[in-house]
Amino acid sequence: MRRSFTEAEIKKYLKANLTAEKYRHTLGVTALAVQLAGRYGAGVNRAKTAGLLHDAGKDLAKNRRYLKFVKLDRYEKEIKALRHNKLGETIARRVFKIKDRAVLSAIRKHSTADKNMGVLDKIIYIADAAERNRKFKGVQGIRKAAGEDLDRGFIAALTKKIEFILKKGKKIHPRSIEAWNRYIR
Numbered sequence: 001m002r003r004s005f006t007e008a009e010i011k012k013y014l015k016a017n018l019t020a021e022k023y024r025h026t027l028g029v030t031a032l033a034v035q036l037a038g039r040y041g042a043g044v045n046r047a048k049t050a051g052l053l054h055d056a057g058k059d060l061a062k063n064r065r066y067l068k069f070v071k072l073d074r075y076e077k078e079i080k081a082l083r084h085n086k087l088g089e090t091i092a093r094r095v096f097k098i099k100d101r102a103v104l105s106a107i108r109k110h111s112t113a114d115k116n117m118g119v120l121d122k123i124i125y126i127a128d129a130a131e132r133n134r135k136f137k138g139v140q141g142i143r144k145a146a147g148e149d150l151d152r153g154f155i156a157a158l159t160k161k162i163e164f165i166l167k168k169g170k171k172i173h174p175r176s177i178e179a180w181n182r183y184i185r
């Protein structure tokens with residue numbers, strides 16, 4: 001079996017497969033994920049791998065060949081932006097031979113969230129929303145909440161995300177609603 005990939009090899013792949021902006025975002029997500037993993041005991045290496053690979057499937061055109069391995073639901077078929085979660089998970093499995101369930105789960109759940117969110121799932125979800133390159137109003141509040149309490153940080157990030165979708169008048173994936181109903185207090 002092939003040895004696991006180094007961080008440098010993963011970064012090289014990402015540089016070639018992501019826009020400069022998405023690559024910068026990826027490094028921001030990874031940095032915040034590592035920081036939160038240290039704080040909440042999720043495993044720094046896991047957080048690094050999940051952070052680096054969370055958007056690996058972002059470029060649909062470049063990754064079309066992996067789509068056949070992915071089972072999309074009707075929302076993911078309809079809303080193109082939602083395809084890259086499962087696509088990213090597939091790339092993590094097939095290209096980078098990742099078997100760690102927590103890492104694969106965090107990649108798969110990073111943009112819609114889910115009714116079952118583990119510690120690493122929450123960390124990657126928060127990091128995706130609030131990494132250092134994100135500038136929207138309220139991002140500081142998410143960072144602050146996440147530093148104090150992981151669940152509060154997650155709910156703050158989920159709230160912002162759902163607000164964005166509502167303001168844009170777009171459809172919300174049922175998984176996001178399920179996450180909301182499960183975790184809101």
Ligand SMILES: [Fe+2]
Pocket residue numbers: 054055084110111
């Ligand atoms: Fe994403």
Ligand SMILES: [Fe+2]
Pocket residue numbers: 025029054055128
């Ligand atoms: Fe992302």
